[in-house]
Amino acid sequence: MAAGRSSRFGPQCKLQTVYRGKPLVRHAADAIIQTGLPSIAVIADPDVEGLLPEFRIVRCCGTQSQSLQAGLSQVRDNAAMIVLGDMPNIDADIIRKIAAAPGPAALWDGTRICPPASIPRALFTRIFSLTGDVGARDLLRSLPDLNRVQVPSHLLKDIDHRRDLDEDLSS
Template sequence: MRTEKIAAVLLAAGTSSRFGEQDKLMAPLRGKPVAAHTLETVASMAFAKLVAVVRPIDFAPVIHRKLDRRGYTILVNDQPEEGMSGSIVRAVEHVLPDQKIRGILICLADMPDVPPSHYNRICLAAEDIRSVVASTDGFSSSPPAFIGRKHFPELLALKGDQGARALLSHGLQIETTGAILHDIDTPEDLLNVRSVTPS
């Protein structure tokens, strides 16, 4: 499916509880905040719509500014303790009225090294509104992931921090390396990422 029929949904509302006092999305990585890597890569592609779900501006003013400059529609999740599901529900509610949107591409702001080529592979593997296409490192399913419009009612019923994991596990799996799919949850994760230059 062409990206022009897809809404990119950037999830950036987590509480960073495992990272400590600092907001992991604002931690410096190769000259800019962790989240900037993902939001800039996604914004460089020709999606029908760019949507970001973030914490209130008082908690993430820099990210709000960067998203605004890059043309994202900013949705605030003021209950991030609900987990990832609450953010997905907000995003789906936002894109649902637009009948041109054939599905969403879920992207995580704490996955800084996913290249445009992998996002494209996910989108191209999606055939229609029934498609579910997930990323995998050969072991488990994860975002980035495409979920077709037919599954929006299921997404609207999500609860907790598992997100759409059950749905993704039954979808088409696009394999890539763990180095591309790593996410940053702890300071140790960030140190490991800093020591590796993305290919």
């Protein structure tokens, strides 16, 4: 599970913000735990560590690419599953579908490619060459063999701004 600095959300740590009865980060964390997959969390805010007792913690206060690289550097398996801590609609079944797909895989709603994404070790070198505030999205889009697991658009919702919480609660 990867997490950045959440600067668009404002001064409060978004991953600690209560959403649907629990801290936002616990939605993704609970889905990951239910899969039984090994669990590493890359966190920028040390206060989030206490919310993730089941995870091996990697601290990184850098850019998206640095956060992704910090997590991948801890992976010993032949692939990594990237799950973001601010996507509350992702559940264990979706993560399992991505994990079961051969080769690189990501969610797709017919328009957008989004995490969770499975990244084979063969692509780690390309991710380690990324710089700045970018993740693996462009790399995934460029792969002709990317397995696109289609889901409804609402499952790809992420919380970037405080208004994203308000929009969801009002609908």
